[in-house]
Amino acid sequence: MQIVHHNPARFQVGNMASVAVRYPIGHYRVPMYLRGKQVEIIRILGRYINPEEEAFGRNAGSKIWSYLITIPQMKLWPNYMGDENDRLEIEIFEPWLEHLKISNNE
Amino acid sequence: MSNDHTHTHSDHAPILHDEVPCYYEILEISIRELLVEKGLIGPEEIREQIEVLDSRSPALGAKLVARAWVDPEFRKRLLDNGVDAALEMGITSYDDTDFTVLENTDKVHHMIVCTLCSCYPRPILGLPPDWYKSKEYRSRAVREPRAVLAEFGTILPDEIKIVVNDSTANQRYMVLPLRPKGTEHFTEEQLEALVTRDVMIGVKVLHN
Numbered sequence: 001m002q003i004v005h006h007n008p009a010r011f012q013v014g015n016m017a018s019v020a021v022r023y024p025i026g027h028y029r030v031p032m033y034l035r036g037k038q039v040e041i042i043r044i045l046g047r048y049i050n051p052e053e054e055a056f057g058r059n060a061g062s063k064i065w066s067y068l069i070t071i072p073q074m075k076l077w078p079n080y081m082g083d084e085n086d087r088l089e090i091e092i093f094e095p096w097l098e099h100l101k102i103s104n105n106e
Numbered sequence: 107m108s109n110d111h112t113h114t115h116s117d118h119a120p121i122l123h124d125e126v127p128c129y130y131e132i133l134e135i136s137i138r139e140l141l142v143e144k145g146l147i148g149p150e151e152i153r154e155q156i157e158v159l160d161s162r163s164p165a166l167g168a169k170l171v172a173r174a175w176v177d178p179e180f181r182k183r184l185l186d187n188g189v190d191a192a193l194e195m196g197i198t199s200y201d202d203t204d205f206t207v208l209e210n211t212d213k214v215h216h217m218i219v220c221t222l223c224s225c226y227p228r229p230i231l232g233l234p235p236d237w238y239k240s241k242e243y244r245s246r247a248v249r250e251p252r253a254v255l256a257e258f259g260t261i262l263p264d265e266i267k268i269v270v271n272d273s274t275a276n277q278r279y280m281v282l283p284l285r286p287k288g289t290e291h292f293t294e295e296q297l298e299a300l301v302t303r304d305v306m307i308g309v310k311v312l313h314n
Contacts, residue, residue: 048275
């Protein structure tokens with residue numbers, strides 16, 4: 001992974017974060033089902049061009065951090081029918097994540 | 107019809123294009139024609155790119171899986187960096203996405219979906235099947251993966267944890283399935299033949 005000193009990743013593997021609740025209109029890469037949920041960072045994926053800006057021709061060259069996160073299915077869906085260990089993993093861009101006080105292991 | 111017309115016609119229905127193009131088709135044609143008109147891309151480049159897209163198929167993914175089964179070092183590299191490992195096998199990427207291979211174990215089963223659109227590892231597996239792009243699959247795979255798997259004939263015991271991987275931006279996923287028992291003496295080619303598209307999407311498992 002490239003090292004970028006002036007723009008370090010704000011989250012580390014093991015951190016818990018909260019997904020922002022926002023309803024912007026346009027090319028957004030955060031599904032509705034994830035908004036407002038508490039998630040765990042499991043991998044720092046690197047920096048990528050922000051598709052939410054690029055889609056409108058704005059700041060197409062600016063890269064932002066992207067993370068792989070995980071959340072138990074039980075916390076995502078009321079009345080989830082599968083096993084309690086089932087999980088969902090998804091990538092998410094840093095501007096959508098907010099720090100939580102709690103760190104590590106749910 | 108003229109009398110000297112001697113060869114026989116089969117009676118298939120004529121192929122007609124009489125449907126009115128939809129909004130997005132008109133948009134695509136307009137943008138394409140503008141790009142060509144402004145000299146940014148040429149018809150030859152468009153044709154070449156279509157040829158590249160059509161040259162990709164699940165057979166390429168099966169090659170990666172079979173190699174990973176027989177070569178532990180390759181397996182590590184594949185799991186570590188899919189784009190580079192595929193390149194080793196002569197499979198180039200033609201876009202800017204990451205190719206991430208997800209390893210199934212006897213305790214974890216991965217299943218891939220793109221809820222927002224139809225993200226799919228096209229350089230490796232070719233074009234996605236229609237059901238993968240359907241609203242039904244996209245909405246239900248995240249919400250009730252075990253029910254969806256059962257409809258594909260895949261019933262997994264509760265002890266196996268199901269991880270749904272929703273692909274939304276830069277990651278393109280492929281599942282590395284478990285190698286079936288009894289294939290220890292198979293050649294790499296024989297192993298490749300076992301690996302199907304649906305197995306690499308994670309809606310099917312190989313029988314043990």
